[in-house]
Amino acid sequence: MGEQPRGTHVPVLLERCLELLAPALARPGRTVHVDATLGLAGHAEAVLAAYPGTVLIGLDRDPEALAHARSRLARFADRIHLVHAVYDELPDVLAELGESTVDGVLFDLGVSSLQLDAPDRGFAYAQDAPLDMRMDQTRGVTAEDVVNGYSHGELARVLRVYGEEKFAGRIASAILRERERARITSSARLAELVRESIPAPARRTGGHPAKRTFQALRIEVNRELAALETALPAALDALAVGGRVVVLSYHSLEDRITKQAFAERARSKGPVDLPVELPGTGPTLRLLNRGAEPPSEAEVAANPRAASVRLRAATRIDPDDDTGTERTGRAARERPRRAVKAMHTSGPALRPGSTVDPDSGPRGPGGLTRTEAEGEGS
Numbered sequence: 001m002g003e004q005p006r007g008t009h010v011p012v013l014l015e016r017c018l019e020l021l022a023p024a025l026a027r028p029g030r031t032v033h034v035d036a037t038l039g040l041a042g043h044a045e046a047v048l049a050a051y052p053g054t055v056l057i058g059l060d061r062d063p064e065a066l067a068h069a070r071s072r073l074a075r076f077a078d079r080i081h082l083v084h085a086v087y088d089e090l091p092d093v094l095a096e097l098g099e100s101t102v103d104g105v106l107f108d109l110g111v112s113s114l115q116l117d118a119p120d121r122g123f124a125y126a127q128d129a130p131l132d133m134r135m136d137q138t139r140g141v142t143a144e145d146v147v148n149g150y151s152h153g154e155l156a157r158v159l160r161v162y163g164e165e166k167f168a169g170r171i172a173s174a175i176l177r178e179r180e181r182a183r184i185t186s187s188a189r190l191a192e193l194v195r196e197s198i199p200a201p202a203r204r205t206g207g208h209p210a211k212r213t214f215q216a217l218r219i220e221v222n223r224e225l226a227a228l229e230t231a232l233p234a235a236l237d238a239l240a241v242g243g244r245v246v247v248l249s250y251h252s253l254e255d256r257i258t259k260q261a262f263a264e265r266a267r268s269k270g271p272v273d274l275p276v277e278l279p280g281t282g283p284t285l286r287l288l289n290r291g292a293e294p295p296s297e298a299e300v301a302a303n304p305r306a307a308s309v310r311l312r313a314a315t316r317i318d319p320d321d322d323t324g325t326e327r328t329g330r331a332a333r334e335r336p337r338r339a340v341k342a343m344h345t346s347g348p349a350l351r352p353g354s355t356v357d358p359d360s361g362p363r364g365p366g367g368l369t370r371t372e373a374e375g376e377g378s
């Protein structure tokens with residue numbers, strides 16, 4: 001293993017990710033796994049160690065992360081392709097490597113501990129640094145450009161939408177006032193301005209007052225949500241039948257995009273009033289958990305950075321697997337329930353995040369089937 005950078009790095013939900021990917025990656029012969037957010041390669045290293053037949057394609061937009069990953073994964077050099085790319089470039093990367101389909105995909109979204117702990121990159125409100133926040137420091141606008149260049153309306157929108165910040169307008173006004181006096185160039189000055197803009201009672205709740213503003217600026221600077229909206233469908237298109245995707249999200253906006261991308265493919269495209277599936281109209285994805293799976297208390301105790309994680313996983317299926325069979329999921333619920341009623345067993349409801357994966361992990365109560373997993377979620 002290569003030298004670890006500052007701070008301890010524990011890959012989030014590592015065992016759970018391996019368990020979910022196993023049925024796809026442990027298939028006989030050569031399998032291909034894409035780690036779309038390679039980071040410090042904690043997940044990637046575990047995948048390569050667990051599956052000797054797996055070739056890894058690792059993407060990261062941060063050249064520094066790639067350098068760390070390359071040294072950590074040196075012993076697997078003949079099974080890895082590490083690529084400096086934004087993950088929405090996945091189709092081009094696969095084409096260049098001559099891979100038409102892949103078996104596993106992991107997205108572990110957000111920033112790495114390398115980026116968060118770096119004293120000079122401006123991601124952390126707790127340390128003073130130049131306001132940069134670019135995951136790829138070789139290109140693009142910085143947080144300083146955004147803070148000093150956006151109009152009041154644009155700034156308030158970024159803080160409200162990406163930070164879910166109630167006091168977005170007040171913070172934007174404080175930024176504009178300060179800008180007239182002097183350019184805002186440091187994370188400490190910005191954190192102080194945010195703190196001063198928030199009413200005193202609100203400062204005492206919900207963590208550090210600047211947390212939401214910093215999250216919002218990071219998302220804007222790196223165009224994170226737009227990249228995810230393009231990358232997820234592309235990754236699902238690349239999955240072979242039986243292939244699996246796991247997404248670890250750290251805030252509700254990422255999780256919502258994931259939920260929608262999965263739901264779109266987990267439902268039938270056939271006419272809602274037909275009782276059976278027609279050729280080619282069946283779902284192309286089966287959800288492997290119901291809703292978004294939270295970390296266990298033990299996971300959070302061992303790794304505080306896992307506290308906000310939500311996991312969703314799915315497997316690619318052949319849309320014609322169900323041709324001629326009774327429809328399930330939303331279409332089935334929108335027509336009279338008689339035919340599907342028998343499939344619902346008694347017993348306790350699944351809690352959000354319970355597994356419905358027939359191939360890995362325990363089954364939900366009542367031996368739940370695809371019906372319960374489709375089109376739902378938290």
Ligand SMILES: C[S@@+](CC[C@H](N)C(=O)[O-])C[C@H]1O[C@@H](n2cnc3c(N)ncnc32)[C@H](O)[C@@H]1O
Nearest residue numbers: 037039040041042043060061062086087108112
């Ligand atoms: C949470 S870390 C991943 C940690 C990794 N799973 C590990 O075990 O070390 C997220 C990584 O994804 C990268 N990243 C974030 N958004 C990206 C994007 N749109 N395209 C490519 N890489 C991205 C970041 O630079 C960061 O290194």
